[in-house]
Amino acid sequence: MVLAAVIAAGASVGTEAANATSATHASATRSALTLGFLDDRNFFADPVSGGAWLKRARAVNAQMVRTNLIWARVAPSRPPNPDAARDPAWPGYDWTKTDVAVRAASAGGLRVLLNFSAAPTWAEGPDPPKSHRAGTWRPNPAELGAFATAAARRYSGTFADATGPLPRVAEWQAWNEPNLDYYLAPQWRRQKGRLVPASPQWYRRMLNRVYAGVKSVQADATVVSAGTAPYGDEAGSSRMRPARFNRELLCLGSTALEPLPCPDPAHFDALDHHPYSIAGPRRHAINDDDVGIPDLSRLIRPLKRAERAGRALPAGRKALWITEISWDSAPPDADGVPIARHARWLQESFEILWRQGARVILWLGVGDQPAVPNFASTYQSGVFFRTGEPKPASTGFRFPFVIRCGARTCSAWGKNPRPDSPVVIERRTPAGWRPSVTLDAGSGGVFQVSLKMRPPFVVRARSADDTSLSWTRR
Numbered sequence: 001m002v003l004a005a006v007i008a009a010g011a012s013v014g015t016e017a018a019n020a021t022s023a024t025h026a027s028a029t030r031s032a033l034t035l036g037f038l039d040d041r042n043f044f045a046d047p048v049s050g051g052a053w054l055k056r057a058r059a060v061n062a063q064m065v066r067t068n069l070i071w072a073r074v075a076p077s078r079p080p081n082p083d084a085a086r087d088p089a090w091p092g093y094d095w096t097k098t099d100v101a102v103r104a105a106s107a108g109g110l111r112v113l114l115n116f117s118a119a120p121t122w123a124e125g126p127d128p129p130k131s132h133r134a135g136t137w138r139p140n141p142a143e144l145g146a147f148a149t150a151a152a153r154r155y156s157g158t159f160a161d162a163t164g165p166l167p168r169v170a171e172w173q174a175w176n177e178p179n180l181d182y183y184l185a186p187q188w189r190r191q192k193g194r195l196v197p198a199s200p201q202w203y204r205r206m207l208n209r210v211y212a213g214v215k216s217v218q219a220d221a222t223v224v225s226a227g228t229a230p231y232g233d234e235a236g237s238s239r240m241r242p243a244r245f246n247r248e249l250l251c252l253g254s255t256a257l258e259p260l261p262c263p264d265p266a267h268f269d270a271l272d273h274h275p276y277s278i279a280g281p282r283r284h285a286i287n288d289d290d291v292g293i294p295d296l297s298r299l300i301r302p303l304k305r306a307e308r309a310g311r312a313l314p315a316g317r318k319a320l321w322i323t324e325i326s327w328d329s330a331p332p333d334a335d336g337v338p339i340a341r342h343a344r345w346l347q348e349s350f351e352i353l354w355r356q357g358a359r360v361i362l363w364l365g366v367g368d369q370p371a372v373p374n375f376a377s378t379y380q381s382g383v384f385f386r387t388g389e390p391k392p393a394s395t396g397f398r399f400p401f402v403i404r405c406g407a408r409t410c411s412a413w414g415k416n417p418r419p420d421s422p423v424v425i426e427r428r429t430p431a432g433w434r435p436s437v438t439l440d441a442g443s444g445g446v447f448q449v450s451l452k453m454r455p456p457f458v459v460r461a462r463s464a465d466d467t468s469l470s471w472t473r474r
Contacts, residue, residue, distance in 0.1 A: 018052065032444040033350070034360045036064030036110070038324065039382075042102045042367045054108040056384055060398040061417050065105045066113040066173070066323055068363050069098055071147055072120040072135050073336040079145075085146035086213075088154035089378045093156060099166060102155060107169035113323065113362075114155070115173040115222070116148065116210060117183070117186045122189070128185075136185045145209025148172070150271040152217035157432040170218065170417040173323065174210035177274065183226075187419040188236055195235040200248030204266050207249075211267040222224055225249075228299075229270035229322045231290045239287035242273060243298045250306035257302055259309040266312055270360070271303055271317035275327070279373035293349050296320065297354040321355045324362035327348060327380035330393060332371065333380040343469060347427075351402040351413045353447065363397065379425060392469060401468035405452075410473070412437075413448040418463040425445050428458040428470070 036044075042053040043065060049319040057065065077092050081086035088095070098114070105112045118135035125138025136333065153159060157168030178199055181191035203226065211223045220308040232241030247254060251262030275293045277283050285292040291299055306312035314433050327345055328336035335428060350361055367382035383394040416439075423439040436459065437448045453459075455473035462468070 005358050006164075008033050011092055014358055031354075032359060033354050033444055034063050034111075034358075035350070035367045035400075035415070036062045036066065036113075036362045038066040038362050038364055039366045040067055040101075041369060042365075043383075044097070044104065047100065047104070050104060051365055052388065054110065056092075056388065058314070059111065060366075060383060060394050062110060062366070062397075064111040064113055064171075064360065065360065067098075067105070068100045068117045068176075069114045069151060070118045071116060071123070071139075072118045073124075073379045074098065075120050075147060078120075079146070080121040082146055085143065086149040086153070087148045087160060090150070093150065094159075099161065100337055102169060111171060112155075112167075113171040113173055114169050114274065115176060115323075116144065116151075117176050119144070133182055134180065136183055138185070138311050139206060141205040141209040144206055147209045148213030149216055152214040156217055158226050165174055168218075170220070171222045171224065172210065172214050173224040173226065174207045174268075175203065176231040177233060178226045179228050179240040179242055181384040183252075183419065187238065187240050197240060197244070197248045199240060200245050204264070206283055208264060208267050208283055215221070219257065220392040222269045222319075222454050223267070224226045224270040224272050224321055224323070225266070225268045227274040228291070229319075230275050230277075230285065230292055231287075241287060242418065243302070246271075246299055247302050250302055251311045252305060252309075257305040259305075259311055265306075265310060267314065268318065269313070270321045271299065271312075272321045272323050273299055274324035275322060275353070276324070277349075281345050281352055293325070293352055294356075296353070296358070300357060301344060302452070319359055321360040322353055322358045323360070323362045325353075325361065326379070328375075328380040329382075331370075332368060332385065333375040333462075335375065336380055340392055346393045347396045347400045347402050347469070350400045350415070354413075392461075395469050399461065399466055399468040401471070403459060403471040403473065405455065405473055408452075408454075410451045410453050411448060412451055412459070412461070414446070414461050414468065416445050416463050418449060419445050421464040424462045425451070426462055427450070427453070433460070433462075439469040 006404045012374045028343035037057055043050050061423055074093050075094055079090055084090045102112055106187050119139035123140045123143045155169035159166050176183050183188045184199050187199045188195045208234045214221050214223050228242035228245055232239040277292050281293045285295050312318055318393050327342055329339050329342040330336035353361055365379050365382040367384040368380045369378040370388040383397045384390050399417045404411050412425055423433050426433040427436045437449055460469050460470040
């Protein structure tokens, strides 16, 4: 089950088409796919190098960046009253770093997703254990909602600071990976002698306050739920399995997804998940409540039930977003995925997630991080090396193209980097590359077509002077 229907292009061509002088035409699908990055270290830590990394992101056709709006950094002290808390001009707020990030990304033609994170000490709940991570212990939902109102006002497109108008931010995210106690604690509580989930109910209150705060200023903004981490453990552990977390968030039973009492259902516009894989993009999670790349039905089925039952508000279909996914590559990390496979897995993950209904996918890292103190503790998942040299994955990101083959036919899927130009799928012959099928440009950018080809073959996609990586089937 998916959130949006997959629309086939509906064209087939025979192997003899490789020698045709005029290409067979088909239509592209209208289901769009937004691609982007999260990479605060490269984008925003230094304005000079950050500008270069933002240009590289645009060069590979990124459309969005996700950046953290760190509540504790902006509001180190408690506002004196609710009106001050909702006022972006309150002098106790320090928006400097976020202003710089929003201006830089917007000037580079990138949409910004601001992610609320890290509560200030004054907004955490009472009696936190000494072992808890700062900013995670029962963040006060009402205080978070007031802060969200101030942020939405500041980045409404109508607010100016001393240096001039600030750009609008129309996409907002309420927290990060709330099924991990690294970001939200506690995950569990005791009730009548047994452990029961605590974080989903607390997070629902946080989400609803963020939703109300943002929408009170920007009614047409998009509010995205926190992306859930892909794996969890049994009751009492530091991480909750994402499918269970979402059922609890949406007030659904664990067996028949029966609606449970829910005085204030979750309010959001898009459901988010982070389906990192311990292997390749086709690897299913073993536990039924964990959610890897091909397992989104474990979240989509409950979401659809919640939509019908009034447990996901406001009424209507929710979008599905993926705001973190990646693999490290080798080189530079010897323990990473070999560099050619890294590019292939990136493209395949985009295709698999899109077919399940994801319409926004953000890759963790435009560029590799310095290996300080070592590779194991840093991310080497960028589509560029640390030097700025492109990896094969940069081409895969700019022009994703995937070939799947069954017993009798193969299918091609991709995203056109030049929406104003047709896509030509080419087959390599002894005489060079020859057109096999042409797809008329579609506003959604995504194309797919059935190809009556049998291996062996080598194919690629071309749009104007832009070419994808090639795929070989033996």
